[in-house]
Amino acid sequence: MVTTPTTITDVARVAGVSKAAVSFALNGRPGVAADTRERILAVARDLGWTPSLRGRSLSVSRALAVGLVIARTPETLGADPFFGAFISGSETVLSERGYALMLQVVSDEASEHESYRRLAANGRVDGVFLTDMRVDDLRPQLLADLALPTVVIGPAPAGGPWSAVGIDDQPGIVAAVEHLVALGHRNIAHVSGPTEFVHSVSRRDAWAVAISEAGLLPGPCIAADFSAQDGANATSALLDLAEPPTAIVYANDLMAIAGMSTAIGRGVEVPAQLSITGFDDAPLSAHLQPALTTVRTDVVGWGRAAAIQLLALIDQVAGPEIDLPAPEFVIRASTAPPGHPGDPGDPGHPGHGAPSKERRGSASILHRKKS
Amino acid sequence: MVTTPTTITDVARVAGVSKAAVSFALNGRPGVAADTRERILAVARDLGWTPSLRGRSLSVSRALAVGLVIARTPETLGADPFFGAFISGSETVLSERGYALMLQVVSDEASEHESYRRLAANGRVDGVFLTDMRVDDLRPQLLADLALPTVVIGPAPAGGPWSAVGIDDQPGIVAAVEHLVALGHRNIAHVSGPTEFVHSVSRRDAWAVAISEAGLLPGPCIAADFSAQDGANATSALLDLAEPPTAIVYANDLMAIAGMSTAIGRGVEVPAQLSITGFDDAPLSAHLQPALTTVRTDVVGWGRAAAIQLLALIDQVAGPEIDLPAPEFVIRASTAPPGHPGDPGDPGHPGHGAPSKERRGSASILHRKKS
């Protein structure tokens, strides 16, 4: 018993109509009498016929698939909770519309371009998501040249010829800084991502602005690469300063966790002597000791919104205005008032034991699309 | 300037040959003179022509793509370093052969089956990877019915009608137990994954066997769900026992890390009072305080091997024997001799500061394929 060697021709023959009639009936288009349509559909069901995507694809010049090219090393990919959630979210929309997702993972920028070129040349996809936007990013131009509809994921420079869907990360960072300021911190450092990325710069700027709006001088800022190793290194460098910060705002959870461990390893108590905030709310973050204060964004919803936007772009229709939920600032146990250098004999800070109740503050939201 | 409205007909016309000649030349097949071939290829290059996958796909009845359906929640997906690495690895092989990877993420088993059905009915893929094999898994039968070549990733029950590629995780667990026994532990617990998964059972059995081979009685064993939350819960339960274990072997790093934090939060020193081992070597694990002793497998190489195997299956040729590197047991700072309940005043265990030099022991390897 085979699956589907049945073709539209078979259905047409059995139903005693033309192929065109079958096609019309299936796609629910006018031009076929109601009873004829019924009969055709019945036959199709009996024969277990599903239209062939390949034939259809050739005929309509559409791949019915979209692409996601990720330029990351296996390690940074595996450590980032973003992609799994994003893909989950976009999949719900895509599969509902009969679209599939082609995933490509490459290691460097050159092969990333090559990847897009091939995707376009082969006609494998009808559009792509673009993540990790860089400050001077060549990909939008490339994709424009390739005539491949593109949705940029995350903050993107305004005014470009692209469509972007993103939750603005700035309010999350601002909330973190304000929280720390309210706790009494005056020397607040930042460990950013690589400055070539737009979202790195965006978060760094948010940190700087929030600090000066609080009437403080910006603390030290170190650019790292989002990896645990670099987060640890940056933290060491900050703690080695003549005037080490009393709080550090990290651009992602992975660096924050590694930084927290580094501090603890040096005998610096967290949060008593050093407060720490992350970004992402990784699945692990709530279960650390101390649990990590961080910023959570609804990445699944983001993926959904991006997929809707991309499909609209492909269909050349105006995409709906999508309201993305605001990022949440999640206060846990890794932040506290500064300057409690005492109690060095407190093993494991039992006071901050269970994650217990989390307090949340919400921030605002951004959704920018091509005008 | 448009990208590729060029078709094989254009190339044939410009080169002054037939479409067949172009096809033959492109696919490097005999039946066309060397100089003609050169000329054709030159024209193709000039015109920037790449054969359309859609036409080709329809003609050869092949999708030139393989599928990976992942049944995970966004959280467990994002926390697992496996998939990113696996996809990276398989991609290197697939893209080289002109294949692409279709990724589907679903939430439950029912929609997973649905996903496979659609993939097959649409002819979107020529074969699939099957991960997270369950003890009584219905998917192999389904895929056999769908006539979809399948490669099972990871340990699979022997004797089934499937082809499996996996690094045996047992030697890694055995190495962990032997390490703990050598350190002097006598009460070694295990936190496993859900017992419905073959790899959970495999790791649990390895733990049990290694313990009895050391002449010890098996310690307590709790099945969790691989999540941080469940790892924390299981750890609490173990520490609440009348005779709490002095060491815990976890089935993955995420649970181990959460468990470690839980212990520390309860005032239990790691590794002085409790030794902990993980599985995966997540990017973060080396940068924790204390750094996690764990088992590392070459997932990227595994992905490569699986892709080679799947393509061979699709092409109906015998796959090459692939030697997968043995899993490595990585000894870091979360394991130590038992019974040092003293020194409760040691903040942050500075003695275990930097990850420093890691000692590694290697274990053996498994690669089973369909006979």
Place this chain on the structure above:
DNA sequence: TTGTAAGCGTTATCAA
């Protein structure tokens, strides 16, 4: 060695 022509399974065009 080369060219012709028939598929692959759709959708689209255009008479009837």
Place this chain on the structure above:
DNA sequence: TTGATAACGCTTACAA
């Protein structure tokens, strides 16, 4: 409202 018939872009017998 229908039903031939021609694309779509490629591969592949088969004939020249």
